[in-house]
Amino acid sequence: MKALVHKNQKGLSGLVYTEFEEKGPKPGEVRIKLITAGLNHRDLFVMERHQPSDPPLIIGSDGAGIVEAVGEGVNNVIVGNEVIINPGIGWKEKSDAPPEGFEILGLPFHGTFAEKVTVPAENAVPKPAHLTWEEAGVLSLAALTAFRALFTRGRLKEHQRVLIPGIGSGVATFLLQFAKAVNAEVYVTSRSEEKGQRARKLGAVQAINSNEDWNRQLDNQKMDLVIESVGAATFNKSLNQLRTGGTIVTFGASAGDQIQLDLRKFFYGQYSFFGTTMGSSEEFTEMIQFINKHKIRPIVDKMFDLNQFEHAFERLNKAEQFGKIGFRINSLSD
Template structure:
């Protein structure tokens, strides 16, 4: 089968689009003939985390397609079923943190940038009917990350003020849509005028230029909840926007991991700081129910044929996307 795999060299130089051996599903597994797949920033990290001297690894965590083979001891799943892939492996129930052994499709196991993928049967979930193949293929990782950060960890409620620095990427656009659907008032930032305009179109109450003074731009409005993924560059600015007793949930650190924190301001402010990452199968199904109820769709940036992977990776690396980038893989 055709696939995009990584071996031999670190980074982009190790990516090859070519033929790789097909395999059949084992006990408890299904094989999905993929139609579409979606990119995430994780794909960029994998290119440096996968040891190039290890066996070839098919990259990618998101995808959707049709089951075309079923292994032994699998029930309730039939060939021909249209499915979307839950990329989280080994995390079934909602818990405070992922269990030991939790992994994500695309490292250390083969991912979705291929014509086929073999996964545990429980990770092949019925595709929401309101989504196209393009939308379904790019949904899972970003939407699940957003759902857990906002709903499980952030405990979003109607009427809350929610702040999302760095609007434009996949998780951030889901956070915006989910928070609005939950009845919150959403404020965002971006350096891009185009991304700010899109956020307002999607329902944000205000979209601030990242280079502005955020406190001044918000004119005294304080936030109940901030969802942070930018990292060191914005964490302290984000905290200044919180009301006393407010909460920051962080799930990323694209601008650096180390932050100087004024502990006295933090404890006098009675702030809450929570970490989050991905989510459980239970949360995944709750997220799919939520998007089906509210008819939420991913904000789509651009779809590429899989053999044009270099252009797609460059667009993601340069943060030019507005929403999700995807591949046609069949």
């Protein structure tokens, strides 16, 4: 089968589109013919973590397709099922933190940037009927991250104010859609006027210029919840917009991971601060139910053929996207 394989060098220079051995499912597993897959910032990080001395690795965490083979003992999935993939391996129940041994598809296990992928049967989840294949393939990792950040960690409620710095990423667009679905007031920041306009069309109350004074632009309005993924460049600005007793949740640090924190201001403000990554299988089920109930559709930025991977990664690296970048892999007629 054809696959995007990382080997021999760190970074994007080690990624090649090539033939790779296809393997059948073991007991408890299913093999899926992938129709589409989604690109994440995690894929960039994986190519830095995966060492040249490690065995070749198919990267990629998101995907959707059709089950074509089932292993011994599998009774919850049958050949022909249309499924999306939960990329989290080994985190079943909702908890404060993932258990020891939790992993994400695409490192250390082979991932979804291939014509086929084999996963535990429990990770093959029925595809929401209202989603196209393009939408289904880019859903899982970013949507689950957003769902846990907002509802499990952030405990967002109706009519609360939530701030999302750096609108445009896949997770950020899910945060906006999920928060709007529960009638929260959503505010976003961006350096791009175009991205701000698109966020307003999706229901953001206000989109402010992240390079200018946030408090002035927001007319001194304070937030109940801030979901931070930018990092050091915006963290203290985000904290400054939080109401007394408010909550800040962080899951990323693309603009630096070292901050200076005024502890006295923090404890006098009675703030709550949570970290989060991905989510459990239980939360994945809750998220799919939420998406089905509210008929939420991922914002698909652009789709590429798998052999056009360099263009896809370049777009992600330059932060040109609004929503999710994806790959077309197999057609339904193949």
